[in-house]
Amino acid sequence: MYPGHKLVAKMKLTDGTLRSFKVAKVFRENSDRINSLDFAPSGETLISSSDDDSIVIYDCQEGKPKRTLYSKKYGVDLIRFTHAANTVIYSSNKIDDTIRYLSLHDNKYIRYFPGHTKKVVALCMSPIDDTFMSGSLDKTIRLWDLRSPNCQGLMHVPGRPVCNFDPEGLIFAAGINSEMIKLYDLRSFDKGPFTTFRLQQDKDCDWTGLKFSNDGKLILISTNGTVIRLIDAFSGTPLQQFMGHTNLKGLSIEASFTPDSRYTIVGSQDGKIHVWNNENGSKTIVLDAKHPGPVQCVQFNPKFMMMGSACTNMAFWLPSTDD
Template sequence: MKLSDRTVIDFKVAKIFRENTDRINSVDFATNGETIITSSDDDSIVIYDCLNGTPKRTLNSKKYGVDLIRYTHAVNTALHCSTKIDDTIRYLSLHDNKYIRYFPGHTKKVVTLNMSPIDDTFLSGSMDKTIRLWDLRSQNCQGLMHLSGRPVAAFDPEGLIFAAGINSESVKLYDLRSFDKGPFTTFRLPQDKDCDWTQLKFSPDGKLILISTNGSVLRLIDAFQGAPLQIYAGITNQKGVPLEASFSPDSRYVFCGSTDGKIHCWSTETGKKIAELLGDHPGPIQHVQFNPKYMMFATACTNMAFWLPVTDD
């Protein structure tokens, strides 16, 4: 089944989960699409089975707190940031809820964490104005970059380059093999006066970069030339919360939540809004992610919702 405007419009909430007592602060699908993992401000990690539509396991991280949870390439391990004690990144075995390794170094809150799509490398960015490059096999940082402001960062789908968004005004591209030489290209964008960049993502085909904000706009730029392609506006975000927007697996659509319970969807080809879907969320929908393998997406506030296309015929 291929995604089309019609399919997008037909998406409905198929299941709502109320496993959490506080805001879900991050979600991540496994690359095989069979499970999704979430972390929450209530210090819990919940794994859901996407095929059966059931919660699978709940783990707790009461001591360190948990944020920005990410699957590694093994579905039984994950990385996450801490919300208590210090700003160390932790590598967790989901199988027995034990830590495999710690990655110390950041001195302020970690605000971006990304696993390489091809190997055991990952990158982290922090309010301490640094981006660090790591390897899961060593607790020592493999590379350190000092920046002029808060970073957002992401790997491209090939895992050969990464993009860093700095000060909500420029995107710098680095080659992983020689990133210590500095960026090989920099794109400057008009600065948003009333919001900050909160996330950056490459499209699955590697041609586009999506910039999420804590305001009511998203920006889409060309990943090669940095040309601004589209601005997606009209999202309700009165509380200034960071809203995670995501691409569909075919790169043709962008989905984003809002603070008023709506999911917005635009076409990346035309920039037109395709749908406003009503999600039954009591709080701000901070996360929307499309399953990489199956025709479903997930949205999260304090609750988690699974969406499926439901046709009336």
């Protein structure tokens, strides 16, 4: 990969491997905060969106930026790869709250998905098909199909929603009002949730993200406060509260699972990255990225031993070969 490195396909992650992670490359392609990033399912490409209206496509194997596209008129946030090569969806942060479906190949829009009337704060692709889901500050969650501009399903919720699909793409979870998680069957979501988990309401912060682990057993809740919650996906039992990262400005800081579902990684206002062991709740390591700004985006590559973290800069992490 980058001088002397080669991307290693997933080997077993251990505390030792994670402690050996070092920044292999830093990219300064952006003039403003990177607001989201997403790895392609193949793990070979990473895409980022930024408050400077740019979309940067990175080659993970070569360790370099491939292309930069711009969405100057509408802005760009919450960028997500679809299952087709070279296409993405993203939300707008200027002019309107329409979701856009873009071909990266020729930088042309394939379709628009209008409907939300306030900022879109959650956007996720089904792991199995062309379904995707969005949640907005207009207190709705919408289900869509890439092939049609019309909303396929609409739910009104109290408060800011977070939502995501389970790894099999059969159910989705909606986190509502920072106090409950409702699980829906995708085939019959209009009948209402088949289960609801009530949690103690987070009064000091809002839920800003929800993710399932790859094994489907855990749900991770990100907040704009100083706590990240880990919940049993079947029973709703709170398992861990991860604390220690700094977030005093109410930032929406992303928390992510490692692909093996065993660890949680989260950024921090001070530019560091915290890694916890999901099973026992212990902190595995605090990695210093030397990020000059708050790390609001951090994800692990789905196929390779590599991590990406972002403030205004993008950092690529690899396990150190010295160990």
